[in-house]
Amino acid sequence: MGQCGITSSKTVLVFLNLIFWAAAGILCYVGAYVFITYDDYDHFFEDVYTLIPAVTIIAVGALLFIIGLIGCCATVRESYCGLTTFVVILLLVFMTEVAVVVLGYIYRAKVEDEVNSSIKKVYDEYNGTNSNAQSRAIDYVQRQLQCCGIHNYSDWQYTHWYEESKNNSVPISCCKNDVATCTGSLTHPEDLYQEGCEALVVKKLKEIMMYVIWTALTFAAIQMLGMLCACVVLFRRGRDPPYELLITGGTNA
Numbered sequence: 001m002g003q004c005g006i007t008s009s010k011t012v013l014v015f016l017n018l019i020f021w022a023a024a025g026i027l028c029y030v031g032a033y034v035f036i037t038y039d040d041y042d043h044f045f046e047d048v049y050t051l052i053p054a055v056t057i058i059a060v061g062a063l064l065f066i067i068g069l070i071g072c073c074a075t076v077r078e079s080y081c082g083l084t085t086f087v088v089i090l091l092l093v094f095m096t097e098v099a100v101v102v103l104g105y106i107y108r109a110k111v112e113d114e115v116n117s118s119i120k121k122v123y124d125e126y127n128g129t130n131s132n133a134q135s136r137a138i139d140y141v142q143r144q145l146q147c148c149g150i151h152n153y154s155d156w157q158y159t160h161w162y163e164e165s166k167n168n169s170v171p172i173s174c175c176k177n178d179v180a181t182c183t184g185s186l187t188h189p190e191d192l193y194q195e196g197c198e199a200l201v202v203k204k205l206k207e208i209m210m211y212v213i214w215t216a217l218t219f220a221a222i223q224m225l226g227m228l229c230a231c232v233v234l235f236r237r238g239r240d241p242p243y244e245l246l247i248t249g250g251t252n253a
Contacts, residue, residue, distance in 0.1 A: 014071075014072060016071070016222065016225060016226045016229065017067075017068040017069075017071040017072045017226070018068070018072075019222060020064045020065070020067055020068035020071065020222075020223075020226070021064075021065060021068040023061070023064050023219050023222065024061045024062065024063075024064040024065035024068065025061070026061070026215070026219075027057050027058065027060055027061030027064065027215065027219065028058050028061035028062065030057060030211060030212060030215045031054045031055070031057040031058035031061060031212075032058065033208075033211070034051070034053075034054035034057075034208055034209075034211070034212060035051065035054055037204075037208050038051060038054070038205075038208065040137070040140055040141075040144075041137070041141065041201060041204070041205060042137075043118070043122045043133065043134055043137040044114070044115045044118055044119055044122060044137075044141075044201050044205075045111065045114035045115060045118060045205070052103055052107075053100045053103045053104045053107065053209070053212045053213075053216075054212060056096060056099070056100050056103070057097075057100055057212055057215065057216060059096075060093055060096055060097060060100070060216075063089070063093055064093065064219075067086065067089055067090060067093065070082060070085060070086050070089070071086045071090075071226070071230070074086050080234065083230050083234050084234065086230055087227055087230045087231060087234070090223050090226055090227050090230070091227060093223060094220055094223045094224065094227070097216040097217075097219060097220040097223070098216075098220060100212065100213075100216040101213050101216050101217055101220070104209050104210075104212050104213040104216070105213065107209060108206050108209040108210070108213070111202055111205045111206055111209065112202045112206075115198060115201050115202050115205070116198065116202075119150055119197070119198050119201070120150060122134050122137065122138060123138065123149075123150060123155070123156075123159050124159055124160055125160075126138050126159060126160075126161045126171075127160075127161055128161055128165075128171060138171070138173070138197075139171060139173040140173075141197055141200075141201060142171065142173040142174055142193065142197060143173050145197060145200040145201065145204065146176075146177075146193050146195070147193050147195045147196055147197035147200050148170060148173075148174035148192050148193040148194070148195070148196070148197070149170070149174070149196050149197065150196050150197060150198045151196035151198060152194060152195070152196045153170055153174055153186070153189065153192045153193065153194070154186075155196065156170040156171070156174075157186075167185075168185060168186050168187065169183060169184040169185045169186060170184045170186065170192060171184055172184050174192045174193055175191055175192060175193075176191060176192065176193060179191045
């Protein structure tokens with residue numbers, strides 16, 4: 001019965017290590033996705049620490065690849081030293097992922113305040129040229145999120161760009177995709193996106209942070225199972241010095 005239990009634990013552990021390799025790629029992808037997406041919205045928040053969860057999750061992904069290699073070798077050979085190292089590193093990674101979840105919730109709560117405090121400044125610095133970073137950021141956001149202005153399109157009437165242009169219009173990026181004749185004129189508000197960008201930017205950034213949180217939680221749960229299986233193998237290894245190798249089926253004293 002005990003031998004069946006240890007063999008099952010070893011089999012599950014080898015399978016989990018293969019999952020860790022896949023998880024390493026997924027975590028790095030999620031972290032990179034957060035970086036790329038936040039880069040498109042970085043003018044709307046000033047706290048660079050918001051990216052800490054993304055940096056951490058990429059580092060965890062890289063470490064998981066190494067953990068999977070150590071775990072596979074240690075499990076197949078039933079190396080006491082290797083399995084102990086595996087459990088200790090896995091525990092550290094688990095604690096790191098818990099920290100990512102906590103930081104994710106903290107920064108997710110701060111996103112709205114960050115955007116609210118910076119978005120008006122970004123709109124005031126808009127000048128409509130492609131060489132201006134704020135202009136590119138606003139045009140990108142308005143097209144991607146299909147929004148116009150901070151709260152609605154009328155907010156543009158209080159910007160420096162509107163006062164200087166004096167043409168009673170908003171940027172072309174406010175035009176609906178299906179209106180080919182739209183020029184941004186406020187005399188045809190039905191051609192413009194009606195929803196403001198502030199709420200949509202906050203929603204988008206919160207969604208991104210939730211991706212990080214749920215990814216970290218999912219793989220933290222898998223790692224708990226990995227630690228449990230490794231502990232079972234270590235416990236049986238300590239009680240029964242002669243053991244059977246998972247692959248070769250040989251006996252080692």
